[in-house]
Amino acid sequence: MTDTSTLTIRPVPPRQLSWLRTEVSDWTSQGLITPEQADAIRTRYRSDHHARSSIGRVLLLLGGGFVGVGLIWLVAANLDQLSPVARFGVVGGLWLLFLVGGEALAARRASAPLVGGIRLLAALGTGAVIFQAAQSLQVPAFEPRLVGLWAAGTLLHGYLARAYLPFVVGIATGLYWWFVQPMWDAQSGLTVVVLLGAAAVLAAGLAVVHDGRLDSFAWTWRTLAGGMALLALFVAAVPEIGGGAVEWSPWLVVVLAAAGVAAAGSVLVRPGLRALEPAGAIVVLGAATLLAMWSTGTDSTDVDAADWLRAAVSVGAYVALAVALVALGTVREHPPLSWMAMVGLVVFTTFQSFAVFAPIVTGAWLFVVLGTVFLGTGFLVDRARRELAQALDTTTDDTDGAAR
Structure with missing residues (x-):
């Protein structure tokens, strides 16, 4: 017994x-x-239903968020009466209190919502410390490098402590830096497409690397990869988005190199079928870049064969990506990927239908055409999802039977 x-x-x-x-x-x-x-x-x-959905957990997280934002606000507006050293000491002391206190509570196995709230305060306090130090050194507060340092600090905290909320803060601030820093001096639509595709490659590679090690982090990276891939193709399909050339800068080279290292690292760490995820993201990056560079003219009232062809290729590429994400969501048991793919497909087909068909058909016929597009793409996606789920169930049954 x-x-x-x-x-x-x-x-x-x-x-x-x-x-x-x-x-x-x-x-x-x-x-x-x-x-x-x-x-x-x-x-x-x-x-664990009560632990996850309790009012106390929500209030602790909200409280941590409000206090953290208020701390950053204080740095910006309400500490002018103190000397720079005193201001940095106050903010730094509060940050250390939250940082050490959160990890001490985690080591003593305190309530998870309480630990999460304190860790969130520490993650937001990291930004307050960085901005206060920059203010003392006469560095402009709007410099994207400061947000980059904030992201690096919170990601380091998240990984060292295996803390999810600091990790999420690092992801959010890191995304801001990822897009703003390379375009700080010059902006172009094609650069945005490249950055979106590169973000998908980076996130997909890191998701594979984290699988089986830090599953919650892998879940977040995989969700981010799917979202960035969908956005990359969506933005690339906007007419004349790539009218200008890529605005190269050292930071753009850095982010592209980081994406390449993440993809290569995933292949080395997890060789096999999992390498298809970063490989697929690389395909999306290439397809989105080429699509953005495909110019057909700027006259929206004169839709010719080239416009139709570009729209057809755009829809086909987006449907293929949506089906691939649905398949990945089914294989990895990751429902957000499937939902993002279906919602993205609805929004994308709506945009493309109005952009291409509206100059030709109007009124009720436009909605008939739009509904036909929805029915066709929805049927393809749903059928692919069902067939994949059935194939996976059959494979599992065969494996179980062989084991017996």
């Missing part, structure tokens, strides 16, 4: 717990496990 008093109780989502209890009852009725073993399995898991 198993001693249940020594088992570690693991919290799981309510839906998974309900499924597990149903399966355990089925296994017991078939004689696969004994009633004692079934009881041992049931007592090892508990629902």
Whole structure:
């Protein structure tokens, strides 16, 4: 008999717990496990519904966010009466208090919402310290390099402490830096497309590297990769978005090199089918860049064969990407990818239909054409998703049968 008093109780989502209890009852009725073993399995898991959705958790996170934003605001507006050294000391002291306090609470296994709230304060306080130091050194507060340092600091905190909220703050601030820094001196639509595609490559590579090591981080990187890929093709399909050339800068070279290193690292760390994710992102980067460079003219009232061809290629590429993301979401059990793909497809086809068909057909016929496009693309995506899910179920059944 198993001693249940020594088992570690693991919290799981309510839906998974309900499924597990149903399966355990089925296994017991078939004689696969004994009633004692079934009881041992049931007592090892508990629902974490209340921990995840409690009002206390929401209030702690909101409180941490408001205090952190208020701290940065104080740096910008309300500490002028103190000397620069005193201001930096106050802000730095508060940041250290939050940083050390959050990790001390985590080491003592305090309430997860409380630890998350304090860690969020520390992540936001990192920005306050950086901006205060810049103010003391007479560095303009709007410099994107400051946000880049903020992102680097919070990402370092997130990885060293395996802390998710600082990691998310680092992702958000890092995205801002990723796009603003390379375009600080000169802007062009084609550069935006390249940056979106490169972000998809970087995120896809890092998602593969994190798989099996930091699953929550991998989940976030994979979600980001899907979103950036969809945006890259969407922006690239806007007529004349790539009218200007890529505005090269040292920072653009840096971000492209970082994307390449992440893709190469994923292949070295996780060779095999997983390498298809960063490879697919590289294909999206190339396709989006070429599509953005494809110019057909600026007269929206005169839609010729070249405009139709470009629109058809754009829709085809976007549908292919959406189907690929649905497939990836099914294989990786990552529902946000599938939802993003379907929502993105609806928005994209709406945009393309009005951009291409509106100058030709108007009124009710425009909605008939638009609905036809929706039905066709929706049928293709849904059928691909169903066939893939059925194929995966068949593969799993065959594997289970061979194991028996």
